[in-house]
Amino acid sequence: MSNAATHREVANLPLLVISIMLATLMQVIDTTIANVALPDMQGALSATQDQVSWVLTSYIVAAAIATPATGWLAAKLGRRRLLAIAIGGFTVASLLCAVATDIGQMVAFRVLQGLFGAALVPISQSTMLDVFPREKHGAAMAMWGMGVMVGPILGPPLGGWLTDHYSWHWVFLINLPIGAAALFGVLASVPADEAHDYRFDWRGFLLLAAGVGGLQLMLDRGEQKDWFDALEIQIEAAIAFLGFYLYWVHWRSAKRPFLDLGLLRDRSFLSGNLFIFVIGVVLFATMALLPPYLQSLMGYPVVTTGLLMAPRGVGTLVAMLVVGRLLARGADARALILAGLLLTVVSLWQMAHFSADMPTGPVIWAGVIQGLGLGLVFVPVSTMAYATLPMPRRTEAAGMFSLTRNLGSSIGISLVMTLLSRGSQINHAELAERITPYGHTPLPAGIDIHSATGLAALNGEVSRQAAAIAFLNDFWLMMILTLAAIPLLLMFRRPNRNAAPVPAAAAVDH
Numbered sequence: 001m002s003n004a005a006t007h008r009e010v011a012n013l014p015l016l017v018i019s020i021m022l023a024t025l026m027q028v029i030d031t032t033i034a035n036v037a038l039p040d041m042q043g044a045l046s047a048t049q050d051q052v053s054w055v056l057t058s059y060i061v062a063a064a065i066a067t068p069a070t071g072w073l074a075a076k077l078g079r080r081r082l083l084a085i086a087i088g089g090f091t092v093a094s095l096l097c098a099v100a101t102d103i104g105q106m107v108a109f110r111v112l113q114g115l116f117g118a119a120l121v122p123i124s125q126s127t128m129l130d131v132f133p134r135e136k137h138g139a140a141m142a143m144w145g146m147g148v149m150v151g152p153i154l155g156p157p158l159g160g161w162l163t164d165h166y167s168w169h170w171v172f173l174i175n176l177p178i179g180a181a182a183l184f185g186v187l188a189s190v191p192a193d194e195a196h197d198y199r200f201d202w203r204g205f206l207l208l209a210a211g212v213g214g215l216q217l218m219l220d221r222g223e224q225k226d227w228f229d230a231l232e233i234q235i236e237a238a239i240a241f242l243g244f245y246l247y248w249v250h251w252r253s254a255k256r257p258f259l260d261l262g263l264l265r266d267r268s269f270l271s272g273n274l275f276i277f278v279i280g281v282v283l284f285a286t287m288a289l290l291p292p293y294l295q296s297l298m299g300y301p302v303v304t305t306g307l308l309m310a311p312r313g314v315g316t317l318v319a320m321l322v323v324g325r326l327l328a329r330g331a332d333a334r335a336l337i338l339a340g341l342l343l344t345v346v347s348l349w350q351m352a353h354f355s356a357d358m359p360t361g362p363v364i365w366a367g368v369i370q371g372l373g374l375g376l377v378f379v380p381v382s383t384m385a386y387a388t389l390p391m392p393r394r395t396e397a398a399g400m401f402s403l404t405r406n407l408g409s410s411i412g413i414s415l416v417m418t419l420l421s422r423g424s425q426i427n428h429a430e431l432a433e434r435i436t437p438y439g440h441t442p443l444p445a446g447i448d449i450h451s452a453t454g455l456a457a458l459n460g461e462v463s464r465q466a467a468a469i470a471f472l473n474d475f476w477l478m479m480i481l482t483l484a485a486i487p488l489l490l491m492f493r494r495p496n497r498n499a500a501p502v503p504a505a506a507a508v509d510h
Helices: 013-029 037-045 056-079 079-098 104-116 120-131 134-165 173-188 202-221 229-254 259-263 267-297 302-330 333-349 361-385 391-434 452-491 504-508
Strands: none
Touching: 013 079, 013 134, 013 173, 037 056, 037 134, 037 229, 056 079, 056 104, 056 120, 056 391, 079 104, 079 173, 104 259, 104 452, 120 134, 120 173, 120 391, 134 267, 134 302, 134 361, 134 391, 202 229, 259 267, 259 391, 267 302, 267 333, 267 361, 267 391, 267 452, 302 333, 333 361, 333 452, 361 391, 391 452
């Protein structure tokens, strides 16, 4: 079979790439852009702190539940039609979010956003892989990955700037021109593909939705509800366990399961999922830690915090531009992944040596190095994960790949924020017991411990230093996790560029 037969012919490839990237960037940015606008939304929508947190939770849970359905929807509707529906629905839901007048409407419209947006990342990834020949998959994943990796970094500073200069409504209104441009571009450039009338596995969908939804709710609300001391978290954990277990039992007997776990028998795809899980943990956990570190400990405002995190996005862009060219020239993807992991380790080691009184230089350089590392890892992992999979299975595999990344990010954020909260309390107690009028620990200058004001100032400084230690311990943990991922490189197979692809008929029959 010729190389031309291994990918789809596209009349206007540049327009397709731009449209796909716009759609991906729009969806990914919305996972973080609303975070900094929550206080303004809370006042405008007359919501409590617990209620307004559902603005984030509802979007994440809805997207997680709907993501595994991407493979079936693409087969049922066709990839071009699914992209158009997803982009159009996401854009309309964004408009509805902007005009919401109470918290109930906002949460309902955020659920719609999550449901429509869930397919955008996996379907755009599989489309990019199919329209480029195998030797250009590295460059294709570099272009696609710019939206996936840079989007979450751009979200907070963009959301802060829009909220400060305009209003929280613009956090959602900004999606309208982007969504319209992406929709017209997709309709004009993405080739139509054949739809298949596959039976929908309702039992599998409901079981997997229960597992994913229960896990996401538990992770998102665990710290707020004091984890397993709360009945809500216990119920969500039980639902998650039963959902995943019963789906595994169902998958073993179903003729055409909702999501084929047999894809994980492919060693490279399994390795790619493990790596993308680690990337999800490190990328999103660091993003969850740095803003409070810079704002609460170093006293920077929201906009400045966003600017200090921007260099990481620059590093990611540079790495992706370079790694795409290297892969196209035949560079070993495993060597690039190793280099990226080592750079990520170096950046986390630097973060583990931050101090609450340091200048901005270490923050900027650690961000650039981490951006370079994550960029070097993400593109080869995304390329090699699909290298030995047949083309007809890529859309379903992309849904599983995106779900794994999302679960990694949720677990990472929950883990580090829980450790941060509990570590701060433990560190505060240990530091406080060392500070006595007769101890050897010097007191901060200008603090009079014989007055109420002085004692309050001293307690504030102890709390600040206790939190700083807890932040650093989290960075150490992520560095160890990244090091632990290096042996997974042995599981990757270097694909044979001259190997013929698996025929579509054989690939679909599973």
